[in-house]
Amino acid sequence: MALCGGVGASALPSELIVHIFSFLPDRDKLRASAVCARWRECLFYPALWSGLKLRARAGTGAGTGRLEFLMRRFGSFARELQLELDGAAQSGPGDPELGERGREAAHAYLDQVLCLLGHLRNNRNLQRLSLYGDTCILQDDSILDSSYLAQIDQGGKKIKEMQQLFEEILSNSRQLKWVSSSFMLGLVTPCSLASLSNPSAETLEHLSLLDGQLPSLVSTAELQRLVHLRSLSIDFCDFSSEMCQLLSASDRAPLHRLSLLLNGAALEAKPLDGTATEDDLKALVRRSANLRVYLMALDVCSQDLLRVLKPSLPLERIHLDSFSTLVTDGVLELISQQYHKTLTHFVLVRDDGGFPDLSVNRNEDPLVLLAWRCIHLAVLIIHGYTVWSHNLVAISRLRSSNLKVLTVSEESIDFDPDQSVFIEGDPVHNLVKEVSLGLGRVWHPSMDSSVILSDPTQHFHREMLSFSEGV
Numbered sequence: 001m002a003l004c005g006g007v008g009a010s011a012l013p014s015e016l017i018v019h020i021f022s023f024l025p026d027r028d029k030l031r032a033s034a035v036c037a038r039w040r041e042c043l044f045y046p047a048l049w050s051g052l053k054l055r056a057r058a059g060t061g062a063g064t065g066r067l068e069f070l071m072r073r074f075g076s077f078a079r080e081l082q083l084e085l086d087g088a089a090q091s092g093p094g095d096p097e098l099g100e101r102g103r104e105a106a107h108a109y110l111d112q113v114l115c116l117l118g119h120l121r122n123n124r125n126l127q128r129l130s131l132y133g134d135t136c137i138l139q140d141d142s143i144l145d146s147s148y149l150a151q152i153d154q155g156g157k158k159i160k161e162m163q164q165l166f167e168e169i170l171s172n173s174r175q176l177k178w179v180s181s182s183f184m185l186g187l188v189t190p191c192s193l194a195s196l197s198n199p200s201a202e203t204l205e206h207l208s209l210l211d212g213q214l215p216s217l218v219s220t221a222e223l224q225r226l227v228h229l230r231s232l233s234i235d236f237c238d239f240s241s242e243m244c245q246l247l248s249a250s251d252r253a254p255l256h257r258l259s260l261l262l263n264g265a266a267l268e269a270k271p272l273d274g275t276a277t278e279d280d281l282k283a284l285v286r287r288s289a290n291l292r293v294y295l296m297a298l299d300v301c302s303q304d305l306l307r308v309l310k311p312s313l314p315l316e317r318i319h320l321d322s323f324s325t326l327v328t329d330g331v332l333e334l335i336s337q338q339y340h341k342t343l344t345h346f347v348l349v350r351d352d353g354g355f356p357d358l359s360v361n362r363n364e365d366p367l368v369l370l371a372w373r374c375i376h377l378a379v380l381i382i383h384g385y386t387v388w389s390h391n392l393v394a395i396s397r398l399r400s401s402n403l404k405v406l407t408v409s410e411e412s413i414d415f416d417p418d419q420s421v422f423i424e425g426d427p428v429h430n431l432v433k434e435v436s437l438g439l440g441r442v443w444h445p446s447m448d449s450s451v452i453l454s455d456p457t458q459h460f461h462r463e464m465l466s467f468s469e470g471v
Contacts, residue, residue: 018047021042021043026049030043044073046077049073049074049077052074053082055083056084067112067116071119071120075119077123079125080178081128083116084132085109109133110152111158113184120169121169124172126173128176130465133183133185133187149186162186163186167191170193175200176203179204179206179207179209180465181209183210185211185213190217192209193209193218201225205229206232208234212457229252229255230253230254231255231259231468232247232259233260233464234261235263236275237270240276244276244283248287249287254287254289255287255288256290257294258294259460260296261296262300262308263299263300264304264325267300272304281313292315292316294316294318294319294345294467295313295315296463305320305331309334314342316343317343317344318346318347319345319349319463320347321456322350323350323351324352327358327385328358329359332367332370333366336369337373339374340375341376343376346381348384350383351453355414359391367382367395368394372398377402377403378404378405380395380406381407383446383452384409384412387412388414388415388416389413392408392431396437396438396439397438400440407452413431415431
């Protein structure tokens, strides 16, 4: 970086160096800080690190060490912080080695959360806090439960300290606008939100508290203070009639985004009986004319889905993910009829090898009808159900270039033997050609089903973030 007259970069004013470095991504900033002491001094200027997006892998000392370094440097003044903790191992009682790795990952999870919260506790400039914990690091025999952490943390000392630090951050805050904690097991309690300071209660615009456990983390009484809330993400069973009525009040800011997660495995302990009624939803929509809803249903049977999918719910994004349950053509028919004006994203995933056929009548395929009726459909993702090739071509032609994402796993596609008689050449090549022509761009079926079969909790967290941005 030599300049005219032999003058080096060290001659530049610090303000100019900081401005130049502001165009670098975070990873390159850290690399550049190793060049010299002057650059390191400039690169750790607070204005360059107002927002941090971090990913740490649990179970590795390096991940904890890097997190400690970054939080020690920037935790006290960062205005925005987003952290995703990735699980390094999954524990299981049948494999001693895997169980040991799982315990190590759980220990690392506790240490990383304590590190993060400990450096944020005195940050009064914090405006946005978004946390996601990979549930795989806390999985024991396929049952997700905070009790597993209690086995790792004998006496619960770290868990209590973690909860106290989170509450301390909420109480010390003065201008929080965004609080999101998704599947950070052991972190949030039903009493956590009560710690939020009154100044932050006035400024908070987005709230998301989810951990997949039974107690409700967001109470109607605590929501009363959050009068400027515009985006909310909670468990569907916690979205009660009383809460819906509160959000419909005229003395509150209108709600713009509502993200709901419905877990079929929890319905026995958290029934749907007390959830918002059709009349409650009508009142909410009258108050919040721009309200849009994102719903993810995990292993929910069709009978319960028919109870959940109320006509007045302005659904924009639907994700139906299952393993043991089966979505019927009746559910798809209901979705395409009730949400034809609002639906933009539809994800239908089943992690099983059965590949059931939804087309009771192949001339009236429910997926084709959904593509035809839902005039704003832009994203369609399918795996685990049979999709007939001629129906896939019909979908591409109906939505054309307006369908920005069409992802169908190769193993989900089937070819009608009656039609293949009249078509020459390789059927897969013909399908790719016809769908590409329909969409107006090059298209291929998804060869790797693992891309579609991502962790549903992580998918919900990321989709919720993009769904709620800019509100």
